[in-house]
Amino acid sequence: MLIVLPAIFIMMLWKVSFKSKLEWLLDSLVTVVLIVWLFQAGNWSWIGYYFRFLWLILLIGAFIFSWKKVRNLPFVTKYTLNQKFSIGIYVVLLLVFGTYNAFIVKSYTVDEKGIELTFPLKNGTYYVGQGGNQVLMNYHNSHPAQKYALDILKLNTLGTRAKGLYPKELKKYKIYEDDLYSPCNGKVVNIQNDLPDLPPPKSDPENPEGNHVTLLCENHDATILLAHMQKGSIVVSKGEKVKTGQKLGNVGNSGNTSEPHLHIHAEKDGKGVPITFNDRFLVRNSLVR
Missing domain, CATH: 2.70.70.10 (Glucose Permease (Domain IIA))
Known part of the structure; x- marks a missing residue:
């Protein structure tokens, strides 16, 4: 999961041909919250603690490269049924991984005296x-x-x-x-x-x-x-x-x-x-x- 999952999402951001800035924005946000979640919650001692920083570098590169491809596209366009379905999937994934990150933020603090x-x-x-x-x-x-x-x-x-x-x-x-x-x-x-x-x-x-x-x-x-x-x-x-x-x-x-x-x-x-x-x-x- 620490290798295959981030690789797939970063490759999608890098390679997919988007029809609008909205699709690109949702894909980018999903990829960011996924990488941030794995960066914090993954047990990186198995494949290398420092390996996790590679995904941040690749994420920045994919973000910049993909933006250059979509910067002249409209923010929204007329979507087919399949495109609407894809947008719905992006929204669901954003909510799921966003919730995971919210839970992780909680893990850093305690109310009780230590x-x-x-x-x-x-x-x-x-x-x-x-x-x-x-x-x-x-x-x-x-x-x-x-x-x-x-x-x-x-x-x-x-x-x-x-x-x-x-x-x-x-x-x-x-x-x-x-x-x-x-x-x-x-x-x-x-x-x-x-x-x-x-x-x-x-x-x-x-x-x-x-x-x-x-x-x-x-x-x-x-x-x-x-x-x-x-x-x-x-x-x-x-x-x-x-x-x-x-x-x-x-x-x-x-x-x-x-x-x-x-x-x-x-x-x-x-x-x-x-x-x-x-x-x-x-x-x-x-x-x-």
Whole structure:
């Protein structure tokens, strides 16, 4: 979808012979809202984070080239039944993709007060695969306890999360075995450390968190869960007090997970609590360097 769909719409804008400026305008608007939607909501870590900027460049080029072809046409003309049908399709698509973009705008903001944490990973470019206050950007959003959860990946120099599209070898994922640090001063309230790391696409729905550390941070009454850690890597104990930046263990692929990543969320009384890093509320496609 991140390649074929934008390619089709940009090619149509570039190649189609329009009968009026109205047809061109509707086609252009549909293409713009489609590209903007995919730019923000697509998970670009699969084919390359920086690849998404190529579509913006091609969109600008197609817009300029097509305008040169239609600038002398009338704004409206007498339309055949097929042309009227096409205009109707443009209007429907504009409403659909426009609505998607409106939902995405919502995902960037929260009304609730968030918990400020220190980012728990270092030495790399980290990518938010799931995050935000809307289910189109963050599938966790439909689960009350994980409403503001983040799934974090690490990008290589090509802007992808792994060597290959979906490798089974865990070490081909850039984030696998990365050191994981405490995001706050606090106390360890629970750990799990003996579950296996599974080769994708295997998962363990019986133990959804996998190996994990649960923290109760100072000055907050919400618990922080860091999940899917590497088997045997956890170096803190239940009841231990920890400092911000203290190593907790390593990122793994245990539990109900599709591939190596860090899952982190804050929860209070069964409800998700927003978390921020340096006052940033992270959403899908956010980068932390």
